[in-house]
Amino acid sequence: MIHVSEKCTGCLTCALVCSLSHHEQCSPSLAYVRLHADGSRWRAEFTPDCDECGRCARYCPYGALEKEN
Amino acid sequence: MRGGYTGRLMVVDLTRGEASVEDYREDFAADYLGGFGVNNRLFLEYSSPGTDALSPQNPVIFGAGPLVGTLVPGASRVMANARLPLTGAVASASGSMGLGANMKWSGLDHVVLVGRAPAPTLLYIEDGRVDLLPAASLWGTGILETTRSLRAAYPGASVMAIGPAGESGAHSSLAMIDACATLGRGGLAAVLGSKNLKALVVKGGGGVAIADPGRVQELVKGLHQRLENFDMREAAAELGMIGAWPMYASQLLPYGASEEDLRELTERFGPRAYLELKKCRISCPSCFLADKDELLLPSTGESVYSTSFLNAAIIGCALLMRDAEEAASTLALLDDLGLDFMTLSWQAAFLLELREHGFITEEDAEGIPLARGAAILRELALRVTERRGEIGEAFARGWRGALELFGEDKRRYTMLVRDQDCLYDPRVSGLGTMEFEQVVSPRGPTSASAGSATYVPGLPEERLCRLTARMGVGEQALGRIFSPPWGMNVGRLTRYSEDWFSLFSSLGICNRYQINRFYHAELVRDLYAAVTGVELEVGEMMDKAAAAWGLYRELNAREGLGSEADVPPEAWFDEQPLWGRGGHLRDYLGNELTREDILTLIGDYHDERGRKHG
Numbered sequence: 001m002i003h004v005s006e007k008c009t010g011c012l013t014c015a016l017v018c019s020l021s022h023h024e025q026c027s028p029s030l031a032y033v034r035l036h037a038d039g040s041r042w043r044a045e046f047t048p049d050c051d052e053c054g055r056c057a058r059y060c061p062y063g064a065l066e067k068e069n
Numbered sequence: 070m071r072g073g074y075t076g077r078l079m080v081v082d083l084t085r086g087e088a089s090v091e092d093y094r095e096d097f098a099a100d101y102l103g104g105f106g107v108n109n110r111l112f113l114e115y116s117s118p119g120t121d122a123l124s125p126q127n128p129v130i131f132g133a134g135p136l137v138g139t140l141v142p143g144a145s146r147v148m149a150n151a152r153l154p155l156t157g158a159v160a161s162a163s164g165s166m167g168l169g170a171n172m173k174w175s176g177l178d179h180v181v182l183v184g185r186a187p188a189p190t191l192l193y194i195e196d197g198r199v200d201l202l203p204a205a206s207l208w209g210t211g212i213l214e215t216t217r218s219l220r221a222a223y224p225g226a227s228v229m230a231i232g233p234a235g236e237s238g239a240h241s242s243l244a245m246i247d248a249c250a251t252l253g254r255g256g257l258a259a260v261l262g263s264k265n266l267k268a269l270v271v272k273g274g275g276g277v278a279i280a281d282p283g284r285v286q287e288l289v290k291g292l293h294q295r296l297e298n299f300d301m302r303e304a305a306a307e308l309g310m311i312g313a314w315p316m317y318a319s320q321l322l323p324y325g326a327s328e329e330d331l332r333e334l335t336e337r338f339g340p341r342a343y344l345e346l347k348k349c350r351i352s353c354p355s356c357f358l359a360d361k362d363e364l365l366l367p368s369t370g371e372s373v374y375s376t377s378f379l380n381a382a383i384i385g386c387a388l389l390m391r392d393a394e395e396a397a398s399t400l401a402l403l404d405d406l407g408l409d410f411m412t413l414s415w416q417a418a419f420l421l422e423l424r425e426h427g428f429i430t431e432e433d434a435e436g437i438p439l440a441r442g443a444a445i446l447r448e449l450a451l452r453v454t455e456r457r458g459e460i461g462e463a464f465a466r467g468w469r470g471a472l473e474l475f476g477e478d479k480r481r482y483t484m485l486v487r488d489q490d491c492l493y494d495p496r497v498s499g500l501g502t503m504e505f506e507q508v509v510s511p512r513g514p515t516s517a518s519a520g521s522a523t524y525v526p527g528l529p530e531e532r533l534c535r536l537t538a539r540m541g542v543g544e545q546a547l548g549r550i551f552s553p554p555w556g557m558n559v560g561r562l563t564r565y566s567e568d569w570f571s572l573f574s575s576l577g578i579c580n581r582y583q584i585n586r587f588y589h590a591e592l593v594r595d596l597y598a599a600v601t602g603v604e605l606e607v608g609e610m611m612d613k614a615a616a617a618w619g620l621y622r623e624l625n626a627r628e629g630l631g632s633e634a635d636v637p638p639e640a641w642f643d644e645q646p647l648w649g650r651g652g653h654l655r656d657y658l659g660n661e662l663t664r665e666d667i668l669t670l671i672g673d674y675h676d677e678r679g680r681k682h683g
Contacts, residue, residue: 009349009350009351009352009356009359010351010352011352011353011354011355011356011357011359012170012354012355013140013142013355013357016139016140016354016355017140017286017289019276020139020140020279020282020285020286021282021286023276024278024279024282025276025277025278025279026138026139026140026276026277026279027174027274027275027276027277028174029174029274029275029276030276037220037224040348040349040363040372041349055286058290059140059286059289059290059293061142061293061296061357061358062306062352062357062359
């Protein structure tokens, strides 16, 4: 997965849809994508459990995540 | 309780330094949905009528509805109930950013604060556990620095802080969440300051259970697709609220302004000016149209947050500031002190009106510069915060203090309802629901509580009717609203606009036009069912929203602020310019309105409120 930090606004939609689809609850702590504040930008980190299902990219309203081909 | 709700609230007794977590009654959520509605019900439980706003006995109740902390777009609202000092009203203030979501992820729907801490205190909540920590070192510190230092100490947490204006008890103070969302115009920060509470920091590591995860994803996907087809999507993503500049510009212009004036103000405060300062956009959790900003001020290299650049444009246009940077830095100063920029701007304008009409001179102003520009606002903000001088002390006590100093007969030189300044002048924008509701709102004029299709200027009656139906308004009510003699009865429509706000705020969805335009009553019903597992008919759901609003009115009626306080400001009927504006009072569709008409519309509003949805 590729994270374009310039487009990211920190809305956490990626983490919310990830935890919802994998754990049936909305919880950034359970998500396989984690956003960290880095100055004025957000940095995304993907945990080893991420299966690259691509939901985070499909739901991101800002186009800040892309699935690698 | 099933999905969405945690079913728990935390009660913090600041006097004793104790906290407990308990289950709250399920019928509260069943009757009033959550957030705003349950806050009102809890306020009834925890407060006594007649309690002074700054007394330890005045509770502050935070609430996050069942959709907050979930994937539902824009579901990040947190509500805060308290009796506020500016008006004495019981207000349910609405804020955003990460506070509500972190409360939910921490396992709490509501937090109730009672008592008064013996010394400046920081309240830290993490996953339902609580710490009351000394905050003497932060007392006197601006909101920006307070937030930055607390975020560094508690990474990932949301920070609600008060500034020096709240500490000194200014009635125009408010709190800020994560340094870029306001909470509680009318003195919520003064209430928190009186409790010696500098900041509330919440960090949630848990989650919100969802009754039907697949259905939620499907419904949210549909909303995202609607967003993709939105013709202003690109402008909104790039520019936030200032992307709709042409819609706002005409309302920001002084009365009688020319096309040339419009071009000039657009150059100073419009989209291009914004882009020169924009560093990045900031979103509330789950929001698909970010509206907060981090701005870079080129002349100092300073980085500041903004609730929305539109607010900088508003004060910039109103006080004819030099440029966008001056407006943005002035707004940042007020935010940092924790002052409501709208009340302070109106107070500055009031001084200018008094000078223009020969009631005061530069000498009487104790050195406050009596000229349009940033200086008057900055100076007034500092004096109110420090309660310095006769004017600073009087204005820190709000409009009552200002009118005590200059005389009740000067009320005509501002625009007040329930001793709170109006945000919208219907002589400029026409009497839509937001303008009218300023008169009937239990807490006095606010920016949020009566949004409807009349927010957008110039819509034809047929379109207004269609958009109103989307708000869950039944056929019979539509017949009463869209009827002779005006074509649209704004009094009757306002009742349903308030109920729409009540629904959104009870569930936790942002009621900004840019967000709620994507929603309709059936979709809200379906999302509520998918998250919570509770199936409701639209009419049933809207009746609960109306009950929550009814309770809000009742809480204020017992404070002596019932329908007798629904009095329109005199300036509405006066064609003389006020703050550069004036003209005939007209409704949204352009019909001229008299004082009698307004009284009729207030009566119609109350008549409509007495009815069930349908």
